Amino acid sequence: MYQPSEMAGFMNAMYAYNQQLKSQIVAGGTPTSLPLDLLKLHSAEMTAGKSRTENWQSFVNVFIASQKAIVDTLGKTELKERYNTAINNCLNCHKTECTGPIPKIKKLLIQ
Numbered sequence: 001m002y003q004p005s006e007m008a009g010f011m012n013a014m015y016a017y018n019q020q021l022k023s024q025i026v027a028g029g030t031p032t033s034l035p036l037d038l039l040k041l042h043s044a045e046m047t048a049g050k051s052r053t054e055n056w057q058s059f060v061n062v063f064i065a066s067q068k069a070i071v072d073t074l075g076k077t078e079l080k081e082r083y084n085t086a087i088n089n090c091l092n093c094h095k096t097e098c099t100g101p102i103p104k105i106k107k108l109l110i111q
């Protein structure tokens, strides 16, 4: 049976969370809560054969900061732009680390 790694499970939780942010933002809402522990990105176990490559290291903190910026109610940049920046950071890492979910992640972008 397929047993997703701790990291894969966490990625799916991030996907679901951002899907919910997207509908909230499209509906004109202002998201304020970030219930995910993003530091798990530094600790979660990955699928056998995957590892925290140099590329991963170069994107992970940029991504974390951009995901946090969405719920920063003092943020000066437009909400939709902050949200799309975070999703583009998902994509930046995925371009080299794990390309399979890219089409799915692109659907999270707000057009």
Ligand code: HEC
Binding pocket: 004, 005, 006, 007, 008, 009, 011, 012, 014, 015, 018, 045, 046, 047, 050, 056, 057, 059, 060, 063, 086, 087, 089, 090, 091, 093, 094, 097, 098, 101, 104, 105
């Ligand atoms: C720093 C790099 C990085 C960032 C940022 C990142 N990912 Fe990932 N993602 C990965 C890697 C590596 C895997 C494979 C993990 C594994 O198999 O253990 C993965 C796996 C996934 C998967 C597949 C999970 C499965 O069931 O196998 C999805 C979906 C996903 N990521 C969505 C996202 C979304 C949405 C974001 C942004 C909110 C994001 N990722 C941000 C590197 C990243």
